[in-house]
Amino acid sequence: MVKIVITADNHLGKYYKKLLPEKLQERRKRLRDAFEEVVNFAIEEKVDIFVQAGDLFDSPNPRNQDLTFVAREFSKMTKNHIKIYAIGGNHDAPNMLESDSYPIRIFEEAGLIKTFSSQSTINYEIFEKDGLNILISGLSHDPRRKGRIDPIEKAIIPSDFPKENNLIKLLILHYSFEKFAHPKAQEPQVSIGTLDLLPFDIYIIGHLHEQNTYRFANKHVIIPGSTERFEFGEENLTPGFYLLTIENKKINYEHIKVKAQPMRNMEIRLTEIISENPTNSIIERIINNSHKDLLLKCKLIGEISLSLYRSINFNKILEAGINSNFLFDLDTQNLRIKGEEIHTLPAPETSVDKNLEMITKKYMEESPEDKDIIIEALNWLKEELKNREIML
Structure with missing residues (x-):
């Protein structure tokens, strides 16, 4: 039997402009705690493979605290003989399109994980255990693909791609999936037709925050969803991840909840x-x-x-x-x-704004190591002042 933990959309380091700096730190820790809960489950269950299907980070330039945390969690799993595979998502996709600029590549260079950072060519690796062979492959999110198109319709399959029937083939993606996408969403959507034509048995798709599964033509689509609720429209989501088991070519999966902030x-x-x-x-x-x-x-x-x-x-x-x-x-x-709209007039830049900028610059010069938290504090103060404007 091969056990696989599947997670995506962890959004480590997410910024909330309406949170005080100390609460922002606590909120970010909760996001890390949710990811650590998934990792600890993988270790306790002695899984063989850990899949991260994009948006591990909320930014292509993660904070050092989050990078250090992920390195520690990945190291814990490698010490427990868990093979880790990952792709880049739309949030942690870099502005530069070179595959080496994805932040997850840092961990591959450190020998902790295997990444599929190409946006066009489906690279792969074969995992073997107890006579069971599983082909693991992936495509990272391509930020150049815009509008309601199928982003993998022209994906390149290398010439040496195995065609043996004794392989269970798995593809990791990070895009919307047409079956569960919002009907008015104008973003790339993977179509059932394209998945049907590609030579894979299991599709793991990150990006949508609501967990879901779908079966067609003996193929399986697994959408792990997010490990937290991030926006107020996600109130009814059940954050978590999937445990996938494969035994004698029999495929089963179960959604596991994680503890989320109410x-x-x-x-x-x-x-x-x-x-x-x-x-x-x-x-x-x-x-x-x-x-x-x-x-x-x-x-x-x-x-x-x-x-x-x-x-x-x-x-x-x-x-x-x-x-x-x-x-x-x-x-x-x-x-x-009654009879008219309510408007909030934008406040012009005041001496308060200028004083805040001057104070911020002074503190950053005195404590450059605290630059990130000082800037976050400035952003929060500006937003708080804006919220306290008199509504007319």
Whole structure:
């Protein structure tokens, strides 16, 4: 039997502009913890192969802390005789298209993993165990492919590609898959027709954050999904990874959940709010749906009078939400004044902005090793000031 752990879309190092620096650090640690949970499972289950199907990092220029963490986790697996295969995703795809510029190539050069960094040629390696031969291959995401096209329709299969029927052939990709893609999505989508023509038995596809599987013509498509919920539209996702087992050419797979930070969307219809004290009424509802570990988005919706709108203290609501949750987002896009739209006027650059820039520059000169966190703190302060503008 061969055991394979499949993960993708870990997005290590993701930046959240509405998080305080210390909370951003904690959030990023949670992303690392989720990936470590997958790694520990692989070691405890004594799997043979670990597949990372793209977007290991949220950026093509990962932070040193995340690079060091991944090196440690990959090293743990190699010491436990786990073979690691990886490709580049759309988030960690470099601006330069040379295959060596993918950040995951660092770990290949260190002898920890095998990468498939070509965007056009399907390279491969054959894994053997107990008389079972599995061909592992992959294509990294190609940022040049735009629009609703099939990105692998013209993929190049090398001339020495094995044709033996005794091989189980597996291809790793990082694109949307037409069966589960959003109908209005204008991005490259792998088609069932192309997968049917290619000589593979199992397709592992990263990029979509919702886990899924699909079978057709004796072929298997496995979409591992993400290991965390990243946007508020992902509230109902079940983060995790897949355990794939192959025995005597019998293929089985199981989705394994990981512990994710709680996320919730809530709506408050202002037509139902007590007009005598609307601010406190809104805050009470928010606090009743809050806790310190929650990522909460509150949507204020409805058509209200101008007098009611002016009586609401949005800054006080925002402050209460931030103080009661890990992350809080106040959404007023669906709030309307009777007969007209609500607009937030952009604030011009003020002396406060200039002072912040001067202070930031001074601190970076004094502590260059803290440059990243200082810049993040500046970005957060600017965003917080913007959020506290008076809405007209």
